[in-house]
Amino acid sequence: ARLPAWTEGMLEAVVQGRRGETPYARWLSSFGLWPLMLLALALLFTLLASPALLAIAIGVKLSSPGPVLYRQERVTWNGQRFPMLKFRSMPVGAERDTGPVWATQGEQRATAFGAFLRRFSIDEVPNLINVLRGEMRIVGPRPTIPSQVALFSERQRRRHDVRPGM
Secondary structure, three states: OOOOOHHHHHHHHHHHOOOOOOHHHHHHHHOOOHHHHHHHHHHHHHHHHHHHHHHHHHHHHHHOOOOOEEEEEEEOHHHOEEEEEEEOOOOOOOOOOOOOOOOOOOOOOOOHHHHHHHHOOHHHOOHHHHHHHOOOEOOOOOOEOHHHHOOOOOOHHHHHHOOOEO
16 A cells, blocks of 8 residues: 555655744744744644633534544654544544544544534644644644554655654
8 A cells, every 4th residue: 555646745845844944943943942932832822722622622522422632643753653632523433443544535434513623624723732742843744643654665754854743
């Protein structure tokens, strides 16, 4: 099995877009402030969005039984693994038979509320917790699941030279 062809072009963009490529980023990095600024932005957004996050959490809980957050093991830079957080958009156990698979157009696994969250990528907002923990950055390549990393070519593995992003 091979990864989708669109991942090839993303790899080059990610590797070229490493931290410090813009004058502003170089200036912040010279004082060691770049990571601190990104952390402050994630914290500020999390605080400002907390009322909406609470409403979404209630919606997830009312739409189907189970936990509000979904944890999935992902691979970050240097091959380290971490639990990536998302709002749960599928019923509990939806991946029991298939395991993690690429979401496809018109799939029926998501709950009605989960489909709404996915359509507007709201289910990804808990990734800010991963940013605050230092496991992800706001900007960077999407972290991949371990079974997909096993299919990567040597060139595609270069995406793990940088921290993943939201």
